[in-house]
Amino acid sequence: MPIIISELLHKTTIDPREAELLLAFVLKKDWPYIIAYAKDKVDSKVAKTFLSLVQRRKKHEPIAYLTGEQPFFGRDFLVNRHTLIPRPETEILVELVKHRTCHMSRVTIIDVGTGSGCLAATLALECPNAKVVASDVSSAALKVAQQNTERLGADVEFVKDDLLGKKLIQTLTHPLPSLKLREGCRRRGELCFVANLPYLPSSDKKTMMPDVAKYEPAKALFAGRDGSSLVVKLLQQISSLCHSEGVRRVEESSLTKISPLRRLRSFGRNDRIAVFLEVDPRQTKKLAALAHQLFPKHNILIKQDLCGRERFLIIV
Numbered sequence: 001m002p003i004i005i006s007e008l009l010h011k012t013t014i015d016p017r018e019a020e021l022l023l024a025f026v027l028k029k030d031w032p033y034i035i036a037y038a039k040d041k042v043d044s045k046v047a048k049t050f051l052s053l054v055q056r057r058k059k060h061e062p063i064a065y066l067t068g069e070q071p072f073f074g075r076d077f078l079v080n081r082h083t084l085i086p087r088p089e090t091e092i093l094v095e096l097v098k099h100r101t102c103h104m105s106r107v108t109i110i111d112v113g114t115g116s117g118c119l120a121a122t123l124a125l126e127c128p129n130a131k132v133v134a135s136d137v138s139s140a141a142l143k144v145a146q147q148n149t150e151r152l153g154a155d156v157e158f159v160k161d162d163l164l165g166k167k168l169i170q171t172l173t174h175p176l177p178s179l180k181l182r183e184g185c186r187r188r189g190e191l192c193f194v195a196n197l198p199y200l201p202s203s204d205k206k207t208m209m210p211d212v213a214k215y216e217p218a219k220a221l222f223a224g225r226d227g228s229s230l231v232v233k234l235l236q237q238i239s240s241l242c243h244s245e246g247v248r249r250v251e252e253s254s255l256t257k258i259s260p261l262r263r264l265r266s267f268g269r270n271d272r273i274a275v276f277l278e279v280d281p282r283q284t285k286k287l288a289a290l291a292h293q294l295f296p297k298h299n300i301l302i303k304q305d306l307c308g309r310e311r312f313l314i315i316v
């Protein structure tokens with residue numbers, strides 16, 4: 001039996017706005033359509049599909065996993081249970097990196113822990129001069145990230161690796177043409193690391209909203225007892241690029257004869273390094289102090305999120 005949209009919506013006990021969004025998704029329409037045509041009828045098949053999604057929502061499954069999409073920086077990204085749902089505060093990270101790199105002619109942006117690829121794809125589209133490389137430990141997340149870049153027409157090179165591991169280092173140093181290093185290879189460029197790594201202490205799980213705790217991947221949320229282990233390790237790995245002793249920039253012709261790590265160190269010494277991190281505001285001061293120790297010649301900046309919390313750590 002066909003049913004009037006407003007009556008169908010009244011049958012649910014979930015948040016009315018969420019119900020409207022789910023019905024719009026089932027009807028393949030925008031949200032305003034539901035408001036504008038609230039007196040129209042939908043057929044029983046649509047009603048059944050909608051009510052089954054409402055049941056899942058009642059069990060706290062996030063809307064983004066029900067619809068399979070989440071907007072980020074004005075574009076829709078595919079998401080699933082293997083990827084974190086991109087958060088609005090992470091859009092600030094895009095703005096910060098974009099402001100720094102958009103006018104640079106030789107910049108490589110490295111998104112460590114890319115998840116859905118929201119940062120990598122957005123930065124590749126917003127900063128067309130930059131070469132963008134993205135990594136994750138999760139093959140399932142990388143698959144989604146790859147789909148997103150293909151759908152959006154963003155040029156991103158993906159690598160499966162654990163933080164700044166061997167494979168990521170190899171991708172950053174080889175092959176040279178993909179890094180756009182051939183032209184003017186003696187000019188200084190920038191390696192710009194961007195990361196929104198897992199940063200919550202595992203104890204947070206007990207107090208979290210079930211939408212997050214039950215459904216989003218633990219691998220994307222938690223990082224050890226105080227939540228900082230991955231960020232600390234990444235900072236140490238990046239700083240080792242700046243401080244390696246006795247490694248000079250080598251000529252392009254001999255680059256293939258030395259190890260990938262030495263090759264990257266030679267970039268690290270001769271190219272600028274910048275780091276943009278989203279961190280747990282409870283950890284920002286501690287991580288900034290560590291950054292001062294690890295990067296004594298850099299400026300360390302802290303920026304706030306939409307709620308005024310110190311969520312971004314910048315090393316430039």
Ligand SMILES: C[S@@+](CC[C@H](N)C(=O)[O-])C[C@H]1O[C@@H](n2cnc3c(N)ncnc32)[C@H](O)[C@@H]1O
Nearest residue numbers: 084086113114115136137138162163196198220
């Ligand atoms: C908080 S999510 C962020 C995803 C995406 N950057 C975003 O902002 O929506 C963190 C991502 O880091 C990945 N990750 C966790 N540990 C990692 C590691 N050791 N090395 C690389 N990536 C890791 C997770 O699989 C997850 O996709």
